[in-house]
Amino acid sequence: MGFGAVLLELNGYQGMDVINVMIIGVFQDFRSITEILLKSIPLILIGAGLCVAFRCNMWNIGAEGQLYAGAVAATLVGVSFPGLTSWIYVPLVLIAGALGGAFWGGIAGYLKVRFQASEIVTTIMLNYIALIATSWLVTGPMKDTKAAYPQSARLLREAWVPDLISGARLHIGILIAIALALVLYVYLYRSSAGYAVRVVGINPHAARYAGMNTGRNMMIAICISGGMAGLAGAFEIAGVTHRLYQNISPGYGFEGIAVALLAGNNPMYAIFSGGLFAVLRSGSELMQISSQVPQVLVSIIQGIVILSVVTFGALRFFSRRRG
Amino acid sequence: MLDFITIGFLATLVGAAWRLATPLIFTSIGEVISERAGVLNIGLEGTMLMGAFCGFAATFASGSILLGLGSGIVAGMAFGLIFAFFTITVKANQIVVGAAINLLGMGLTAFLFRTYYVSTGRGVDIAPPIAIPYLSDIPFLGEALFRQNMIVYSTILVTLLAAVLLYRTSFGLTLRAVGDHPKAVDVAGRSVAAYRYGAVLIGTGLAGLGGAFLTLGHSNQFVEGITSGRGFIALAVVVFARWSPTGAFFVSLMFGLFYALQLQLQAQPMLNIPYQVFQALPYVMTVIALVMVGGKNASPRKLGIAYDGR
Structure with missing residues (x-):
C-alpha cells in the first residue's frame, strides 16, 4: 500500500487520497461487497487448485489458458441441450468446464511426464494457444450470427448458475468455491493420496523408493489445478457473462498464482488470500473510475506481495535452521 | 494456390526471419549465460518489457537510438x-520470484505508458x-x-562474444x-554469489536489449505486452539449443522463420485459413520443440537451486 501511494505521488496523482478512496469505496455498501465476493470466486478456485500443483512441484503457470478451456467447454454444453431442468443442466455445465480445464492442464502434465518437457514453458504456451483458439471460436464457428460483436450465443436459461441473493450478481459459486478449497485442504493434508502428491513434490526419489508413482501423482496434481481453473471459467460463463467473449478473464489465472503463494500453498488459506486480491482488484477498478489511475497498478501490487511473501518465508526458514 | 511462393517471397522471408529473431537471440543468449551459472530466470518477459519501455522512453525524449538501447x-539490469x-541473497524460489518480476514488468510498463x-x-x-557494400548487391x-x-x-x-566468454575465458x-x-x-575460494549476480546481470541486460529492439528497431511504438511471450519462448530456445550461445542463435533464427512465415501467410488472401492458425504457430512450435528435445540431461546440474553452502 505504502509503495503504491509513493508510486502514485511520484507520477502526479494524489497518492493518499486515491488509496483512501480505494479502501473506503470498496466497502461502501452492500452491493460493492457482493461484487468483491463475486470477484473472489475465480481467485479462490484457481488459487486453491494451484496450491495442489505447487505442492507437487508442478509449476503450472497456465491457469489462464485452463480457465479459457473450461469456459469454452461450458459454453458448448450450455447452448446445446434445450429442455433440461436446472438441477441437471447447471452441474453438467460446471463439470464440462472442470473437465475442459483439466484436459488443458493434462496436456502439459502428459508432456512433462512422458517427454520431460518443462511444464513452466508448455503451460505458458498453452495459455497463448487457448486465448487464440477462443478468439477464433467467437469470431468463427461459435459466433452468435445475430450479434455484431464477436461473442457466442447466449447460454440457455436453465444453464445459468442461480444467484445467491436476488438483485446482486453474486451467485452460489462463492459457496462452492469455499467448499472446494476446504475439500482440497483435507485431500492434501488429511488423506494418503494427498500425502503422496506432497511427497512427490518434496522428494521424487524418496517417493519412488516408497513405491509411489511419481508420474501419476504429477498428472493428478496438474489436472486438479487445471480442473479448478476450468471450473472458474465455467462459473464466469454460467454465472456472470452468460456468453463466451474473447476476454472473459482480466488475468484471474495469473492472479491465482499470487493467491496460492500468499496462502503458503495451503488451499484453506487461499479462501482468505483470494478474498484479499478481490478487494485489491475492486479497489483498483474504483481508482480508475474516480481518479483515472490506470487499473494495471493491481499487477504491480501483486508482484510486490509475492516478493514480500517469499522474503518472509525465506527468512523464517533461515532462522529456523539457525535455531 | 501456392503460386505466391516466389524467389522474392522466400528472400523476404529469410530477411524478416533474421530481424524477427533478433530479440530472441539477445534474450536467449543472455538466459544461456544465466542458466549456465545455475540461475533459471522466468522473469524474462517482464524484463524485456522494461527494456522495451525504457528504451522507447529514452529515445522519445532524446531522439538518440543509442541512448535508448543503453x-x-x-x-533490464535493474x-x-x-x-x-531475492534469488541469490534471500535464496527464495527462482520460479516464484521470476513470476513476480513478470507481474512487476507488465504492471509497471503499462502503468507508466x-x-x-x-x-x-x-x-x-x-x-x-x-x-x-558488395553483399547487399547479391540478387534477391x-x-x-x-x-x-x-x-x-x-x-x-553478441553470439561470438558470448561463446568466447563462456568457453575461452577463466571467467x-x-x-x-x-x-x-x-x-x-566455493572451496576454491571464489564467491558463488558474485558469479551468479554477474551472470544474471549479463543475462537481464541482454533481455533488456532484446526488449529495446522491439520498440527501436522493429516497431516504432511501445504497446502494452509488446513482447507477446518472447521472454517465455526464449526459455524454450535455451533448452532446444542445449545451453549453447551459438545454438541459441540458430534456434532463434528458426523461431524467427516461424514468425516471418506467420506474417507472410497472413498477408496471403487466397489462403482460406483463419489468421489465428498462423498466430498460434510460434507457440505451437515452441511446445513441439520442447517435446523433441525432452530430457534435462544437458542442463546445468544445479539449475534453479539456490546455493546454501552444501
Whole structure:
C-alpha cells in the first residue's frame, strides 16, 4: 500500500487520497461487497487448485489458458441441450468446464511426464494457444450470427448458475468455491493420496523408493489445478457473462498464482488470500473510475506481495535452521 | 494456390526471419549465460518489457537510438538486480520470484505508458537500415539479408562474444562450474554469489536489449505486452539449443522463420485459413520443440537451486 501511494505521488496523482478512496469505496455498501465476493470466486478456485500443483512441484503457470478451456467447454454444453431442468443442466455445465480445464492442464502434465518437457514453458504456451483458439471460436464457428460483436450465443436459461441473493450478481459459486478449497485442504493434508502428491513434490526419489508413482501423482496434481481453473471459467460463463467473449478473464489465472503463494500453498488459506486480491482488484477498478489511475497498478501490487511473501518465508526458514 | 511462393517471397522471408529473431537471440543468449551459472530466470518477459519501455522512453525524449538501447540494457539490469537479490541473497524460489518480476514488468510498463504516452500516439524514428557494400548487391538474397539495421547485425557479434566468454575465458569456466558444482567453486575460494549476480546481470541486460529492439528497431511504438511471450519462448530456445550461445542463435533464427512465415501467410488472401492458425504457430512450435528435445540431461546440474553452502 505504502509503495503504491509513493508510486502514485511520484507520477502526479494524489497518492493518499486515491488509496483512501480505494479502501473506503470498496466497502461502501452492500452491493460493492457482493461484487468483491463475486470477484473472489475465480481467485479462490484457481488459487486453491494451484496450491495442489505447487505442492507437487508442478509449476503450472497456465491457469489462464485452463480457465479459457473450461469456459469454452461450458459454453458448448450450455447452448446445446434445450429442455433440461436446472438441477441437471447447471452441474453438467460446471463439470464440462472442470473437465475442459483439466484436459488443458493434462496436456502439459502428459508432456512433462512422458517427454520431460518443462511444464513452466508448455503451460505458458498453452495459455497463448487457448486465448487464440477462443478468439477464433467467437469470431468463427461459435459466433452468435445475430450479434455484431464477436461473442457466442447466449447460454440457455436453465444453464445459468442461480444467484445467491436476488438483485446482486453474486451467485452460489462463492459457496462452492469455499467448499472446494476446504475439500482440497483435507485431500492434501488429511488423506494418503494427498500425502503422496506432497511427497512427490518434496522428494521424487524418496517417493519412488516408497513405491509411489511419481508420474501419476504429477498428472493428478496438474489436472486438479487445471480442473479448478476450468471450473472458474465455467462459473464466469454460467454465472456472470452468460456468453463466451474473447476476454472473459482480466488475468484471474495469473492472479491465482499470487493467491496460492500468499496462502503458503495451503488451499484453506487461499479462501482468505483470494478474498484479499478481490478487494485489491475492486479497489483498483474504483481508482480508475474516480481518479483515472490506470487499473494495471493491481499487477504491480501483486508482484510486490509475492516478493514480500517469499522474503518472509525465506527468512523464517533461515532462522529456523539457525535455531 | 501456392503460386505466391516466389524467389522474392522466400528472400523476404529469410530477411524478416533474421530481424524477427533478433530479440530472441539477445534474450536467449543472455538466459544461456544465466542458466549456465545455475540461475533459471522466468522473469524474462517482464524484463524485456522494461527494456522495451525504457528504451522507447529514452529515445522519445532524446531522439538518440543509442541512448535508448543503453537505457533498455540498464532497465533490464535493474530488474536483474531485483531478481538476483531475492534469488541469490534471500535464496527464495527462482520460479516464484521470476513470476513476480513478470507481474512487476507488465504492471509497471503499462502503468507508466498509460500515464505518460498513451495520448501522444507518436512514435520514434527506428534505427535505419544499413546496406553492407558488395553483399547487399547479391540478387534477391543480398537485398533481403544485408539491408538490416545495426542492431540486427550486432546479434552475430553478441553470439561470438558470448561463446568466447563462456568457453575461452577463466571467467566463463568458473561461471559454468558455478552452475554444475558450486561447492567446488566455493572451496576454491571464489564467491558463488558474485558469479551468479554477474551472470544474471549479463543475462537481464541482454533481455533488456532484446526488449529495446522491439520498440527501436522493429516497431516504432511501445504497446502494452509488446513482447507477446518472447521472454517465455526464449526459455524454450535455451533448452532446444542445449545451453549453447551459438545454438541459441540458430534456434532463434528458426523461431524467427516461424514468425516471418506467420506474417507472410497472413498477408496471403487466397489462403482460406483463419489468421489465428498462423498466430498460434510460434507457440505451437515452441511446445513441439520442447517435446523433441525432452530430457534435462544437458542442463546445468544445479539449475534453479539456490546455493546454501552444501
